Amino acid sequence: MSTPLPIDVLPTWTRFNNVELDGIQVGQVEGKGLGFVADRDLTTDKGSPTLLKIPRDAVLSAEAVGDYAKVDLKFRQLLEGMGHETPRIAIMLYLMAHYRAPFDGGPGSHKGIASTPWTEYIRFLPRQIPTPTLWTEEERLLLRGTSLEKAVNAKLATLVSEFDHLREIGAGLPFWQSLLFGEDAITVKDWALVDAWYRSRCLELPNAGHSMVPCLDMANHSDAPNAYYEETADGEVVLMLRPESTASCGDEVTISYGAAKSAAEMLFSYGFIDRSTAKEEITLTLNPLASDPLAQAKVHVYGRSPLVRLTRTKGTAAVSWHCPFVYLMCVNEEDGLEFKLLQDNAGGRELRVFWQDEDVTSKIDNFESHVQTHDLHSVFQLRVVSVLQQLVEAQLEQTRSSPIPEQEHDASSRHAGGADYGRIVATLREMEHSLLEEAMASLAEQQAALLLEDDVRVYLGLTEDGPIETPSAQVTNEEPDFS
Ligand SMILES: C[S@@+](CC[C@H](N)C(=O)[O-])C[C@H]1O[C@@H](n2cnc3c(N)ncnc32)[C@H](O)[C@@H]1O
Numbered sequence: 146m147s148t149p150l151p152i153d154v155l156p157t158w159t160r161f162n163n164v165e166l167d168g169i170q171v172g173q174v175e176g177k178g179l180g181f182v183a184d185r186d187l188t189t190d191k192g193s194p195t196l197l198k199i200p201r202d203a204v205l206s207a208e209a210v211g212d213y214a215k216v217d218l219k220f221r222q223l224l225e226g227m228g229h230e231t232p233r234i235a236i237m238l239y240l241m242a243h244y245r246a247p248f249d250g251g252p253g254s255h256k257g258i259a260s261t262p263w264t265e266y267i268r269f270l271p272r273q274i275p276t277p278t279l280w281t282e283e284e285r286l287l288l289r290g291t292s293l294e295k296a297v298n299a300k301l302a303t304l305v306s307e308f309d310h311l312r313e314i315g316a317g318l319p320f321w322q323s324l325l326f327g328e329d330a331i332t333v334k335d336w337a338l339v340d341a342w343y344r345s346r347c348l349e350l351p352n353a354g355h356s357m358v359p360c361l362d363m364a365n366h367s368d369a370p371n372a373y374y375e376e377t378a379d380g381e382v383v384l385m386l387r388p389e390s391t392a393s394c395g396d397e398v399t400i401s402y403g404a405a406k407s408a409a410e411m412l413f414s415y416g417f418i419d420r421s422t423a424k425e426e427i428t429l430t431l432n433p434l435a436s437d438p439l440a441q442a443k444v445h446v447y448g449r450s451p452l453v454r455l456t457r458t459k460g461t462a463a464v465s466w467h468c469p470f471v472y473l474m475c476v477n478e479e480d481g482l483e484f485k486l487l488q489d490n491a492g493g494r495e496l497r498v499f500w501q502d503e504d505v506t507s508k509i510d511n512f513e514s515h516v517q518t519h520d521l522h523s524v525f526q527l528r529v530v531s532v533l534q535q536l537v538e539a540q541l542e543q544t545r546s547s548p549i550p551e552q553e554h555d556a557s558s559r560h561a562g563g564a565d566y567g568r569i570v571a572t573l574r575e576m577e578h579s580l581l582e583e584a585m586a587s588l589a590e591q592q593a594a595l596l597l598e599d600d601v602r603v604y605l606g607l608t609e610d611g612p613i614e615t616p617s618a619q620v621t622n623e624e625p626d627f628s
Contacts (some may be wrong), residue, residue, distance in 0.1 A: 146245055146329070150268035152179060155360075158269070162262045164360050165198040169384075169398050171363045176564075177417075178271055180365040181372075181384075181398040186391070193385045196372060196398060199358055201380030203262050206353035207232035210239045217259045219246075219320045226314035232355040233343060234307070240339045240357075243267045245331045246324060266359045274341040275416025275564040278304065287570040290547025291577055292409050292427050292540070300413075304340055308333040344414045350376040358382045367399035368421040374400060408576045416564060418572050425457035427577050429540055431532070433474060442484045443473050446498045446509055453536060455584045464584040466533060472513045473498075475528040480521065523600040530595065534588045541581045544574060 150158075155171055158164075168187050174180035187194060202209075210232075214221040220242055227234060244267050247257035277285060277297045288294045315321035325331050346362035347355050353376065361374055361382055371390040376382050384400070392398055402411075407426035408418045431451040433440035444451070451470035457463065476482045483499040497506045500515045508515070516525050595601055 147243070147264070147268050149272060150265065152269060155269055158262075158265055159360065162203055162266075162359075163200045164203060165195075166360070167196055167198075168194060168386075169196045171360070174365060174397055177365045179363050181363060183392040183394055183396050183398055185394050187386050187393075187398075188391050189386055189388055193388055195383050195385055197360060197384035199360055199382045203359050204350070204353055204380065204382060205236055205239065205263060205357040205359075206350070207235045207355065208353065209356075210235040213239065213259070213261065219258050219318075222318050223311075223314060223321055226318065227311065233347075236347070236355070236357060237336075237339045237343050238311075239263070240267065240342060241331065241335065244339065245335060246320075262359065270342055270346075272338065274338070274345055275566070275569075276341045276345060277413060277416070278337050279341050280566065284566055287566055290544045291570065291573050292429060293413060293573065295430075296409070296413065296428075301337070304337050305333055308336040311336070345416065348374070350382065352376055352380065356382075364400045365397065366402040366415070366417075366419060366422075367397070368401075368419055370399045370401045371396075372398050372400050408573050412569060412573055416569075418569055418576075420572060420576070423576070425459065425576065425580055427455050427540075427580050429453045429455070429536055431468065431470060431474065431536060437474075437477070439477060439482065439484065442496060442498070443470075445496055446484070446506055447473065448509075453533065455537070455580060457580055457583055462583050462586070464580065464587040466584070468533070469510045469512060471529050471532060472516055472525060473509065475525055475532060476500075476516060480516075480525070481519070521600065521604065523595055523598045524604045527592065527595045527601055530588055530592050534585065534592065537581055537584045537588065541578070541585065544578050544581065 152171055156166075159166060168183060168185055169181045170184045171179055172182045174182070181196070187196070210224070214224045220239070223242070224235060224238055227238060240263075242258055243261070243263050248260045248264055249257050273279070277288060277293060278300055280287075285297060288297060312325050315325040343357070347357055348361070350356050350358075358374075361384055364372070364374075364384065371387055371392050372384055373387055374382060374384045384398075386392065386398075401422065402415065404422045405424060406414070407428070408420070408423040409427065411418050411423050429452070431453050433444055433451070437443070447470050451468065451474070453466060453468040453471065455464055455466050458465070473482075481501040483502075485497050485499060486494050487497050488494055497504055498509065499505065500512070501519075503515070505512065505515050516522055519525070
């Protein structure tokens with residue numbers, strides 16, 4: 146295992162690897178770990194100065210991992226064995242290899258894998274990261290009743306199954322076999338750390354795609370950032386002072402991690418919540434109805450976990466929702482829904498879904514638009530609203546019935562790195578609770594409006610004023626996986 150390097154060695158690493166810092170240094174920042182600090186007054190008087198320049202060949206993208214695999218046979222065998230799944234898996238394997246595998250000792254010695262700038266750089270990365278997948282079991286109890294409770298458990302299960310797959314592949318490759326099964330073997334905890342590095346430090350660059358950029362990944366987030374990064378036409382990555390921004394010597398230089406993430410996603414990916422930039426959003430999982438004979442077929446054609454996203458527009462009380470699955474969930478055979486098992490040209494069989502005799506399998510994400518022209522559209526909407534009301538109500542109930550026990554808050558909420566998990570989760574709870582209450586109010590209004598519609602009244606009349614037949618939702622947050 147590579148041993149950590151003190152951060153004051155970083156300038157040597159940057160010199161050797163052609164990374165240029167100008168006007169900033171990496172240092173400790175209160176409550177955030179390492180970060181960039183201006184080492185002189187910075188202004189944009191003569192245009193935006195470049196504060197950091199990272200050459201293309203130090204950027205760790207899926208393509209760079211592929212290039213490395215061409216020169217390192219041991220790594221190639223592992224990467225190919227894993228099936229080149231995604232940029233995330235490729236980059237994580239690379240990080241894992243550089244974190245845990247021995248390196249070639251120079252010409253003539255082939256004991257380990259080939260070293261790269263990342264061999265040393267990885268030693269600057271923190272070993273303690275406040276993301277919940279690295280919390281202890283006791284600390285994770287703090288998440289009870291929030292949308293992250295089951296999401297984090299689901300993520301941990303995914304990490305275990307990825308790691309099992311890695312061990313299966315490694316078992317057949319002598320070099321990796323000893324690292325994965327020998328003394329002081331790589332563990333699932335190492336895999337979870339590598340995942341947390343990836344999640345909290347990866348950027349999406351316009352050309353290179355998902356990438357880890359050494360040094361730039363020392364930049365912390367702010368709701369009022371004074372810097373931004375970009376990828377140049379040559380594939381270099383640069384950090385620039387924002388136009389009109391200044392930073393006095395000693396000020397922190399920050400970027401924005403984006404305003405598109407909810408509080409839960411921020412905590413999940415980075416281990417902190419910035420109230421002012423977090424999107425007011427909650428993601429819940431909709432379980433299909435146990436009583437619906439078509440439930441399994443619906444989930445099969447939908448092809449993923451049915452999620453509901455509730456979003457409040459900043460500064461307003463209006464909560465909108467997004468859930469492509471819910472209309473499919475709320476119609477049945479009497480309404481014109483049908484499933485057929487069709488044979489394809491290669492002799493395989495495929496389940497297809499038909500609405501009013503039209504094959505809509507490939508347009509399932511847009512199912513609402515298919516039912517819009519139906520005479521009973523308002524009735525379907527009413528069913529949908531009812532399903533969502535029950536889902537939100539049940540989640541609210543979970544939030545209310547899972548307060549953070551004081552003792553737990555005191556005993557386990559303070560992370561060694563300084564992050565107060567109890568306080569962070571309290572913020573998440575409060576934000577989610579308020580959003581769910583607004584969502585309830587919003588859905589009640591929608592229900593009241595629908596109940597005034599003629600079609601709905603006629604429909605209710607036809608059913609002799611009996612209770613509206615609305616499917617009941619079952620609440621879980623089983624699998625939202627934000628990664
Ligand atoms: C890309 S890294 C930044 C460098 C990091 N501080 C370090 O010590 O290596 C992202 C991590 O920095 C920390 N961080 C960044 N911005 C923060 C903020 N505004 N408040 C608290 N922690 C922050 C979080 O731990 C996050 O997971």
